[in-house]
Amino acid sequence: MLTHSPKTVDELFLITNKIKGSYLFHAGGTDLVPYLKSSSDIPNNIIFLNRVTSISEITVHADSLSIGSMVTLDQLANNPLINKNCSTLADAARLIASPQIRCKGTVGGNILVDNRCHFYNQSPFNRGSHGECFKAGGSSCQLVPSTKSSDHPTCRARSVSDLVPTLLILNASLVVRSADLERKISVRDFFKDDGITRNTLKVEEIVVSIEIPDQECSFVKYRKLRIRNAIDFPALGVAVGIKKSRDLSVAITGVNTAPLFHSYQLSDFSDFEQMVAHACSEGKKRIKPLKQDAFPPAYKKLMVDQFIRSMISEY
Numbered sequence: 001m002l003t004h005s006p007k008t009v010d011e012l013f014l015i016t017n018k019i020k021g022s023y024l025f026h027a028g029g030t031d032l033v034p035y036l037k038s039s040s041d042i043p044n045n046i047i048f049l050n051r052v053t054s055i056s057e058i059t060v061h062a063d064s065l066s067i068g069s070m071v072t073l074d075q076l077a078n079n080p081l082i083n084k085n086c087s088t089l090a091d092a093a094r095l096i097a098s099p100q101i102r103c104k105g106t107v108g109g110n111i112l113v114d115n116r117c118h119f120y121n122q123s124p125f126n127r128g129s130h131g132e133c134f135k136a137g138g139s140s141c142q143l144v145p146s147t148k149s150s151d152h153p154t155c156r157a158r159s160v161s162d163l164v165p166t167l168l169i170l171n172a173s174l175v176v177r178s179a180d181l182e183r184k185i186s187v188r189d190f191f192k193d194d195g196i197t198r199n200t201l202k203v204e205e206i207v208v209s210i211e212i213p214d215q216e217c218s219f220v221k222y223r224k225l226r227i228r229n230a231i232d233f234p235a236l237g238v239a240v241g242i243k244k245s246r247d248l249s250v251a252i253t254g255v256n257t258a259p260l261f262h263s264y265q266l267s268d269f270s271d272f273e274q275m276v277a278h279a280c281s282e283g284k285k286r287i288k289p290l291k292q293d294a295f296p297p298a299y300k301k302l303m304v305d306q307f308i309r310s311m312i313s314e315y
């Protein structure tokens with residue numbers, strides 16, 4: 001395997017143009033390296049992003065905040081601008097993994113973190129004992145054995161990024177670049193309901209930055225369910241946002257194949273309480289928990305209601 005360490009974005013795309021196809025980007029490596037250890041599909045080239053300084057900065061613009069994709073979770077959690085302008089994002093970063101992982105793991109890597117399934121995220125030895133599933137190139141799914149390759153989604157591995165729910169509430173966009181094109185895509189349109197392809201990023205594209213517009217929400221909170229308060233991925237993560245107009249939005253991670261986002265206008269309900277009750281009942285209906293971790297699916301449904309109500313009680 002060859003490694004490359006470009007210092008600029010332009011240099012990076014000169015490399016990708018040369019080695020077309022067989023490469024992966026390495027940001028902090030906290031998700032990628034475990035993947036490479038257990039995968040049989042190893043690329044010929046790894047392109048390290050850590051020397052590309054232009055994508056490692058947090059900057060304020062007239063009406064938005066820009067977070068470089070290579071900003072680490074630790075930098076995000078401790079940055080004064082982030083703590084002043086969107087403190088819930090800093091709070092969510094502090095809930096990720098462990099201090100050591102937060103020092104290496106990046107914001108871009110977190111948004112692109114692979115979906116989790118307890119059958120797939122195992123050693124090759126363990127996986128060999130029950131046969132490879134769709135995600136590993138096999139022809140079955142151990143989690144939902146009735147799944148056929150023609151079904152959609154084929155893979156029900158759950159999306160697990162802790163930052164994404166808050167980014168959905170904040171209506172953030174991703175600035176994405178390939179050799180000859182830069183595009184901006186809303187985080188709300190970025191994810192796919194499939195545990196294998198996961199999102200709309202193309203192989204030849206990198207995430208340059210995350211743009212957060214001036215806040216529409218006067219209140220944003222995130223809560224996470226997990227067994228161990230350090231290290232564990234979210235078994236369920238719920239963010240709520242309340243605008244000055246008292247419209248409500250809810251985003252959920254850790255359960256479905258893609259993160260969920262929904263917004264509610266106060267004018268469609270008789271009062272605020274009725275809107276909250278509706279959001280809780282919709283949240284419970286929308287999540288499709290499978291037996292994927294220590295929490296029974298019915299418990300996760302109860303906790304969606306509990307999380308939404310407890311966060312809103314702080315409003």
Ligand SMILES: Cc1cc2nc3c(=O)[nH]c(=O)nc-3n(C[C@H](O)[C@H](O)[C@H](O)COP(=O)(O)OP(=O)(O)OC[C@H]3O[C@@H](n4cnc5c(N)ncnc54)[C@H](O)[C@@H]3O)c2cc1C
Binds near residue numbers: 026206
């Ligand atoms: C023990 C453990 C516990 C964890 N707990 C949590 C948790 O609680 N919550 C959570 O959300 N995550 C958790 N993680 C996952 C991971 O550590 C974080 O999501 C982290 O932010 C990933 O960032 P990274 O820079 O290390 O990504 P990497 O591993 O470097 O990359 C992840 C993926 O994104 C791609 N990529 C990264 N940056 C870019 C870019 N700029 N452009 C294009 N592609 C890119 C890589 O090619 C790779 O496919 C955990 C991981 C471990 C090992």
Ligand code: SF4
Binds near residue numbers: 119140141143157
């Ligand atoms: S849900 Fe996806 S990762 Fe899990 S066993 Fe099925 S195909 Fe594999």
